Amino acid sequence: MGNFRSKRETLDVDSSDEQASGYEEPCAQAAQASVTSSQSSERPKPVVTPDKVTPTVTVEDKKSLLVNALKRRYRIQYDAIQPIPYIKEKLYCVDKVFVEGGTEFYSGTADGDGEWVRVNSYRDIFTDSRIKSTRRIIKAEAGYGKSTVTLQLAYDWCNGVEGSPLKDVEILILLRLRQLGNVKSIYKAIKLFLVPDEPQIKSSDIKKIIKNCQSVEILLDGYDEYPDKDKRTGSDVDRIITNDLFKGFEVSLTTRYLPKDYDRYQTKRVRLVGFDEKARDQYIRKAIVGDDEDIVEKIKRALKTNPILDDLCQVPIFFVMFAHMTHENDNFQKLKSVTDVFRYMIRCFHNHMRNKSLDKNTKKHMSEYEVEHPELSNVAFEGLSSEHQQLSWGRERLGERLGQGFYDHYISVGILVEEEVAEVTNEMTAAKHIQTKTETRFYHKLFCEYYASFALVLKVAAARNATEVKKILDKIDPFDLQYLYRFSCGIDATAGSKIIKYLQGRKDGGKFAILCILEQAGEIDDGINESVREICSNVFFLSNSASQLLQRSSIQLLDIASKCDWCNDEPWVPGS
Numbered sequence: 001m002g003n004f005r006s007k008r009e010t011l012d013v014d015s016s017d018e019q020a021s022g023y024e025e026p027c028a029q030a031a032q033a034s035v036t037s038s039q040s041s042e043r044p045k046p047v048v049t050p051d052k053v054t055p056t057v058t059v060e061d062k063k064s065l066l067v068n069a070l071k072r073r074y075r076i077q078y079d080a081i082q083p084i085p086y087i088k089e090k091l092y093c094v095d096k097v098f099v100e101g102g103t104e105f106y107s108g109t110a111d112g113d114g115e116w117v118r119v120n121s122y123r124d125i126f127t128d129s130r131i132k133s134t135r136r137i138i139k140a141e142a143g144y145g146k147s148t149v150t151l152q153l154a155y156d157w158c159n160g161v162e163g164s165p166l167k168d169v170e171i172l173i174l175l176r177l178r179q180l181g182n183v184k185s186i187y188k189a190i191k192l193f194l195v196p197d198e199p200q201i202k203s204s205d206i207k208k209i210i211k212n213c214q215s216v217e218i219l220l221d222g223y224d225e226y227p228d229k230d231k232r233t234g235s236d237v238d239r240i241i242t243n244d245l246f247k248g249f250e251v252s253l254t255t256r257y258l259p260k261d262y263d264r265y266q267t268k269r270v271r272l273v274g275f276d277e278k279a280r281d282q283y284i285r286k287a288i289v290g291d292d293e294d295i296v297e298k299i300k301r302a303l304k305t306n307p308i309l310d311d312l313c314q315v316p317i318f319f320v321m322f323a324h325m326t327h328e329n330d331n332f333q334k335l336k337s338v339t340d341v342f343r344y345m346i347r348c349f350h351n352h353m354r355n356k357s358l359d360k361n362t363k364k365h366m367s368e369y370e371v372e373h374p375e376l377s378n379v380a381f382e383g384l385s386s387e388h389q390q391l392s393w394g395r396e397r398l399g400e401r402l403g404q405g406f407y408d409h410y411i412s413v414g415i416l417v418e419e420e421v422a423e424v425t426n427e428m429t430a431a432k433h434i435q436t437k438t439e440t441r442f443y444h445k446l447f448c449e450y451y452a453s454f455a456l457v458l459k460v461a462a463a464r465n466a467t468e469v470k471k472i473l474d475k476i477d478p479f480d481l482q483y484l485y486r487f488s489c490g491i492d493a494t495a496g497s498k499i500i501k502y503l504q505g506r507k508d509g510g511k512f513a514i515l516c517i518l519e520q521a522g523e524i525d526d527g528i529n530e531s532v533r534e535i536c537s538n539v540f541f542l543s544n545s546a547s548q549l550l551q552r553s554s555i556q557l558l559d560i561a562s563k564c565d566w567c568n569d570e571p572w573v574p575g576s
Contacts, residue, residue, distance in 0.1 A: 143317030181227030339490025490519030
């Protein structure tokens with residue numbers, strides 16, 4: 001996260017913005033006048049010679065300082081893209097790896113029906129007259145590149161990229177909402193996380209500068225990871241989303257789901273739908289092999305020979321890892337499910353660390369840490385299954401719980417990452433007394449779901465009946481945490497059969513159960529066999545509105561059913 005100050009060091013952030021939007025800062029001249037009036041009128045005033053006059057720092061001067069400090073911060077972020085997190089020595093600039101995925105906007109009204117319409121570029125989000133608004137929500141599932149889009153926009157702004165809708169914007173504010181728990185003031189957040197090392201800029205200065213700007217673009221990234229999401233805290237973030245603050249500025253919010261409370265009439269909705277074949281080809285050429293046609297074709301053939309993996313690679317994060325790993329190791333081509341992909345990838349993480357270590361004793365511990373991770377799995381599961389999902393933990397406390405050796409290893413591997421966040425225990429804390437602290441999170445939420453699945457498998461396996469299974473799974477929304485379910489089914493067939501039966505009993509859960517069945521590896525046990533029969537006994541509806549993965553999964557499920565013993569005993573068709 002750049003050169004943040006130490007945990008114990010207090011940032012110079014003034015408290016004038018505690019009620020940020022309603023506060024009008026006293027001018028510097030008035031403050032100076034107050035000091036002067038407190039002195040005796042009989043004392044002679046000192047003569048100030050011209051060479052001792054302190055130069056006046058204007059709002060424009062401070063605006064220039066702020067813009068330069070923001071660009072330095074964003075450059076640190078967009079120059080540190082890691083396609084494969086365990087290879088930390090290979091960092092990329094976002095512009096070298098960013099590829100356009102599919103982008104759509106919702107054409108309907110807030111009260112009526114509508115449809116999703118494709119646009120050509122992420123830039124159309126800001127320029128297409130049909131999406132023009134001061135409020136927009138960019139929605140996508142985990143791994144679809146929401147944060148990467150914001151970093152590309154930051155790159156465009158910092159470098160004045162021709163054709164970018166942000167080229168001439170005066171100020172760009174990009175904030176990671178997961179860092180802002182209990183920080184009510186947007187100006188305070190900007191000071192703490194974007195310009196902490198610029199001593200001449202205080203939060204009150206930021207407020208004044210923004211107030212005097214004609215064009216400000218605000219990107220709020222990761223609402224689904226915001227500690228105060230869907231709470232009525234009165235924070236500036238809430239007021240921005242409901243269009244009660246910064247009405248004249250454009251604001252884009254990225255998230256996995258729609259907030260409960262937002263301005264439905266002013267807000268335009270956009271969604272990212274993943275990589276098509278053209279985007280994949282472009283990424284291979286741009287980020288991996290250039291114009292080496294032989295290698296390009298090798299990677300593309302690896303996808304085409306594995307239809308399940310081909311569909312999974314619509315999800316950008318899966319494709320990026322697949323493309324980089326396939327280029328280095330042919331084994332990646334043989335994987336046939338999300339669980340296989342992650343299991344193999346995690347193995348690569350640990351192998352990479354072992355290969356770098358020369359200490360045999362250390363290698364032994366590394367192998368143990370790779371296989372034995374029950375406490376990390378418990379931590380992940382507790383976080384995802386809590387009423388308000390917890391996706392980060394205090395560094396010291398997590399280190400104590402996992403064991404420092406284990407913790408340090410997973411930080412080194414890249415599965416866990418450390419990040420600076422605001423340490424606010426009381427919302428009335430004056431801004432100048434706020435400190436930052438180090439918290440730890442998974443490299444990506446998908447990693448959290450992967451490790452949580454091991455704990456879920458044990459809980460489901462121990463459940464004595466369907467009622468106990470339901471009690472466990474009712475706390476986990478499958479449409480929010482689909483990979484937690486899929487990983488669990490891929491890790492253990494027995495627990496998977498119980499999970500699939502539960503999904504079949506949920507409204508609209510049958511089709512999702514298909515994806516979980518496809519995670520099964522090796523032989524299908526009796527429970528899975530019966531689940532396949534039950535699902536395939538109903539009529540299948542495959543529409544163009546369904547994802548390609550769901551369509552392909554349905555066809556694959558029918559193929560599995562056609563090879564089962566019960567199917568061969570008698571004539572059978574879906575829905576019979």
